[in-house]
Structures are given as C-alpha cells and as structure tokens.
Amino acid sequence: MITFQLKDIRKTFQSGDIEEEVLKGVNLSLEKGRVTALTGTSGSGKSTLLTIAACLQTPSSGRILFQGENLASLREKNLRKVRAEEFGFIFQSSHLVPFLTVEEQLEMMVEVSGKQGCKKDIDSILRRVGLSHRQNSYPSSLSGGEKQRAAIARAVIHRPAVLFADEPTASLDSKKSMEVMTLLQDMTTSLGMSTLLVTHEEEMLAFADQVVRMEDGRVTDR
Known part of the structure; x- marks a missing residue:
C-alpha cells in the first residue's frame, strides 16, 4: 500500500545570476512496511530529495502527498506537527543529546511527538535494539554502533508513519553497518513504516525492497 x-x-x-536545477521532476512512491533505498553518485540529488521529502526544505515545485494532503503547501507550523508526530529521522551521526541517558532520549521523543501512550513501549524497544543494559548510560560511554542503535530506537519510539535515514551506516565498520x-x-516491517534510505554503499542495497538510482537530479533506474 502506497x-x-x-x-x-x-x-x-x-x-547570483546563475540558476542550478538540482532536482528535475522526480517522482517517487513509498509503501508501508518496505524500505526504499535512494542511491547515486555525489551530487546526484539524493540527499536534497530526502530533505524535501522530510519537509526540511521546500521544493521549487511539485507535490508531497501524505494522508490526503499536499505537504508542500502547508505552513511551517503545520509541517512541524507532521514532522513531530508522523516522521522519524536517522542521520549519519546519531545526534544524541549528550546530557540525556539512552532512556531519556526516547522519553524526550515521546514528549515531542505528543504520543504519551508510546512511553510504555520504551523498555521493549530498547530490548529490540539490544540496549536494555545501556538505558541509564550517556552517549559519551556508548560505542559507535550503540549510538546508532539508540538513534534508531529514538526515531521509532513514537511509531512514525515514515522513517527517513540519511547515510545511517556511513560512519560504521562493515559488521556494525550490517x-x-x-x-x-x-x-x-514490524512497525509498518515506510522507510526512505539514502546510501552510497552498494552492500546496503541488499536490505532494500526497492532501489531507486539517481543521476543529475533525475531517477534513472528502479
């Protein structure tokens, strides 16, 4: 289901007087419970497309369709609500808050999203990412892999409809990346999210249900 x-x-x-078109009429559909990987060389437009999809910047034209609305036409106040409640974010760096424990990182996300009912899921999510024994640890004491797993837990604790992951394994070794x-x-799959993953690592594409390749601001292959 799209x-x-x-x-x-x-x-x-x-x-100045120069215009550069970095995205040239891109169409893309995400399905529930499936990972879509966006790949391409540096400068192909994949990261720009992800930030536009995530409503972190606006397109020059085009539509972003979600739950019956065109997000591209919403005001920033309404977009903040959508991002907080319905989107999850994972980046190359974990961006964990240094003065919060692992458990507190998740509690903060529950508060931001306004989905207080998700607080009961914190223990189970930490078990699933293998961090139950680290729930009271601060980011400075975590390994790179543990930080990224904590970031994943934080990104999904409020059960977002769409998960955006921008090069989430770029700073990890091959074992931790897998x-x-x-x-x-x-x-x-288990939470029924639609995940959009940006990666330049060919090995990571094996984990995607759909691979979309970009070149010069256009989709060249699916």
Missing part, C-alpha cells in the same frame, strides 16, 4: 508520494519534484538554487541495516529492515 503511503507517501513525491510528484514532479523540482528544486532550483539561485547563486547490524544497523538488519535492525532498520526489521523495524520497518
């Missing part, structure tokens, strides 16, 4: 769509997305950046991707794949 839950999220990008329709004819275009993005142009202006530098662990993180296995976890992402499992969470996507």
Whole structure:
C-alpha cells in the first residue's frame, strides 16, 4: 500500500545570476512496511530529495502527498506537527543529546511527538535494539554502533508513519553497518513504516525492497 508520494519534484538554487536545477521532476512512491533505498553518485540529488521529502526544505515545485494532503503547501507550523508526530529521522551521526541517558532520549521523543501512550513501549524497544543494559548510560560511554542503535530506537519510539535515514551506516565498520541495516529492515516491517534510505554503499542495497538510482537530479533506474 502506497503511503507517501513525491510528484514532479523540482528544486532550483539561485547563486547570483546563475540558476542550478538540482532536482528535475522526480517522482517517487513509498509503501508501508518496505524500505526504499535512494542511491547515486555525489551530487546526484539524493540527499536534497530526502530533505524535501522530510519537509526540511521546500521544493521549487511539485507535490508531497501524505494522508490526503499536499505537504508542500502547508505552513511551517503545520509541517512541524507532521514532522513531530508522523516522521522519524536517522542521520549519519546519531545526534544524541549528550546530557540525556539512552532512556531519556526516547522519553524526550515521546514528549515531542505528543504520543504519551508510546512511553510504555520504551523498555521493549530498547530490548529490540539490544540496549536494555545501556538505558541509564550517556552517549559519551556508548560505542559507535550503540549510538546508532539508540538513534534508531529514538526515531521509532513514537511509531512514525515514515522513517527517513540519511547515510545511517556511513560512519560504521562493515559488521556494525550490517547490524544497523538488519535492525532498520526489521523495524520497518514490524512497525509498518515506510522507510526512505539514502546510501552510497552498494552492500546496503541488499536490505532494500526497492532501489531507486539517481543521476543529475533525475531517477534513472528502479
């Protein structure tokens, strides 16, 4: 079932008198319970597309369709609500809050999302990511893999409809990368999320249900 769509997305950046079109009419659909991997060379437009899909920047034109609305036409106040309640985010760096324990990171996300009922799921989510024994630990004492697993737990604790992951394994070794991707794949399926993953690592594409390749601002292959 398609839950999220990008329709004819275009993005142009202006530098003085020069215009550069970095996205040239991209169409993309995400399905519930499936991982879509977006890949391509540096400068292909994949990260720009992800940030537009996640409503972190606006397209020059095109539609972002989610739950019957065109998110591209919403005001920032309404977009903040959508991002907090319905989206989850994982980046190359874990971006954990240094003065919060692992458990407190998840509690903070529950508060931000307003989904107080999800607080009861914290213990089970920490078990699933293998961090029950680390729930009272601060980020400074965690390994790279543990930090990224904590970031995944934080990103999904409020059960978002769409999960955005931007190069989540880029700073990890191959073993930890496989662990993180296995976890992402499992969470996507079990929680019924639509996951959009940006990666330049070919090995990570094996974990995707759909692979979309980009070149020069266009989708070239699926």
